[in-house]
Amino acid sequence: MTTRRLRLDNTVIVLFALIGVIIIGAVLVSTVGRNFFSDGNIRDILTGMSVLGFVAIGQTLVILCASLDLSVPYVVSLSSLIAAETMQGRQENILWAVILTLLVAAAIGLANGVIVAGLKVNGFIATLGVGLIIKGYLATEYKGTAGSVPWEFQLVGASGLGPVPISTIIMVGLAVLVALFLRKTRTGHHMFAVGGNPAVSRLSGLRTWQPVVVAHVMCSVMAALAGLLLASRLGVGSPTVGSQGGYDLLSIAAVVLGGTLLLGGRGSIWGTIGGVAIFAVLDNVMSVMQVNPFLKDVVRGIVIVAAVAIYTGRAIERRRARFSKDASGSAGTPPVDAEVAR
């Protein structure tokens, strides 16, 4: 019960932050004589959310398990290429191309998971290594964009219901599914357990490798969906589309911004979506106000740190209350709890 209230609280804080950002953004945008809430602008923001949203949902799962996935940008690029090359601009290839892309991504995720959980390689290094391997493959095999995507598939990235793009609807739908997965299934619960404390989970009889592997597979599949979406928007596959987007670090930042602990074990999908939305609103406001693109990065960097600084203060306060009430945390609390107990 406590956990549920805590998780709700985290998400509520992110929601307030998002509302704050939207209000400030709307005021700033109106000072240059534009309407923040116009259909076009809302569509821009939601479109900006969807790609990072896919990646960040997967990243949330991995971070919940106290791992990381730095290979996502290369999975994104690889997926866009596999999809575009398999489709060859023909409508009848769409289904097969999507299945093949997802299968390849799942295999990469499986490799990540096995290296992390089986070989006990730190997630940072394992996924950095796998990412480098894919990057090397991409750089060797492809000199530029390749393949082509049929018109029907391009519609996925281009069309929308009113101001809401289809891609964002799919993203939110998947977020609902993953949130249900975390809340209702055994593996979902085990992800929190293993991320929170692998030692205690093992003593409780969990197979600690299983949730980690599942999380990595799901993360790579989510990244592949992001790649499919980008292929649909670009009309071709591109070997650099993922690394240009900086999806590895941005997705981690969005997850942490959404209140998920980088140490694992605490967090929520909706917080992550909130974090992604904050980024999207920020980007949109800066674009509308024609901020220098280099200055955008400065603002983005400062916002990430400042938001997490405000946020961690609160989150740690909550955790402290919980652990003193339980009075059982002394044996197995992860380092951060101990740090707070000072």
Added chain:
Amino acid sequence: MNERSIGQSLSRAGLTLVRPRGAVFLLLLVLLVWITVLNPSFAEPGQLMRFIQRVAPVAIVAIGQYFVIVSGEFDLSMGSLVTAQVVIAGNLIGQDDSRSIPVLGFMLLFGALIGLINGLVTTLLRVPSFIVTLGMMLALLGGILFWTGGAATGNPADGFRQIGRGGIRDVPIIDFLPWSALLLAVILAAAIWFSRRPFGKSLIAVGDNVTMARYAGVRVWWVKTSAFILSSLSATVAGVLLVGYAGVHPSVGRGYEFIAITAVVLGGVVLGGGRGWVVAAAAGAFALEALFTLLNFAGVPSTMRDAIQGGIIILAVAYSATTFRARRRRGPLETSPAMGKRPDPTLDPVSPALQDREPAGQRTDNGGI
């Protein structure tokens, strides 16, 4: 020294080479021999000095990153800081040699300031260092590109560039002693000295178990902040060397944070802190560059470098992780009688001591980020 003790120390050295702590030296040795077989002129002292000159910036950055990683944190801002310093040197010194010294002083101050900010935000505001330095990485790079308008400016005066490209000529045997090799030697010596002082010990203690370190009277915030300052200063020095070696360009230094982390991890330093040796971290940088050199000589296309680098670091860390496990059996947990699993005294003679030293669940292989 009698014969037996020589034999003992030899066997001990041999054992160290196969352990994670020393494996990087074995790897380095193998790579260097391999390169020499492919290209015998590599073993000439002059060529070796050139090699050291090329590795020096990477090794210095790795030494700086070592301090941060061993204290249980990350520094992702190093690459951007290297770029920033390179651009600062190019813009502020220009063609005026007399400005070299004041600008050098300013760069060191700027580096220290960045480290101080990273450290204080991490320790006092309790933001994970991954996020702090990620934000710093974005902000620094964006700021420096905004300042220059995104275009590279001219190289600074030649006098300043001599630090990175020049050296003492006509030295016996090695012919040419680059300044950067000397600088690397000095920094490595200083780093070893730091690690042996109480500061180095408390750094490892903080990385291993922050609570225990605090109870033992370590000023955690200051120790960690110092580590960040050291790492930023090392990035500054690497920037100074790279200005001379590579010139001024906004892409100089890109990816250095990951190269540094890779080198440190190759050196057997455990991500999450508490275990590692600074000399091995520097050797990791050498091994990584030797690997690149080898791939170059072997005619492997440069695009495949990344893939091979990726494979090597996974293997290296998997090796050290599984060896650690075999030796410790994850000590406290699996040997505890409550586990119901039979402890294996033959495999694990040290575990009871470890059990006393580390409370259960404080350290795990994956959870340290």
